[in-house]
Amino acid sequence: MPHSCLYGRISSHMLKIRLQRIGRKNDPAFRVLLTDSKNSAKSGKFKEILGSYNLKKGEVIFKADRIAYWMSNGAQTSDTVHNFLVKQKLVAGKMKNVLSKKSPTKARKELKKS
Secondary structure, three states: OOEEOOOOOEEOEEEEEEEEEEEEEEEOOEHHHHHHHHOOOOOOOOOOEEEEEEEOOOHHHHHHHHHHHHHOOOOOEEEHHHHHHHHOOOOOOOOOOOOOOOOOOOOOOHHHHH
C-alpha cells in the first residue's frame, strides 16, 4: 500500500494486525487493529479497528471479513493475534510460540564447573 510522504517520496510499509492495550491500570483490555509496521504500539496511529480482546472476561471479538480482506491484501499478523485467529478457526495453521527466544539456561552445577 504505497502512500506519499511529507517530502513527496513514495514509501511502502508493511501493514500489521496487532494488539494495542487499552483500559485502566490492573484492568487490561486490548484492541485488535491494523497499523503501519513502523508505528509503535502506543502511538495511537492506526488505520482500522478490527476487533477487541477483554482479558478479564476472556472474550475475543473479531471482524472476520475485514481481517480476511486485509490479510489478502498483504497485512501480516503478530504472533499473538495469529494464535487468536487459529483458535477461532479464522486462519488455518499451527500456533506460534510467543515466549521469548532465549537460549536454555544452564544448571548451577554446570556454571560452577566452568
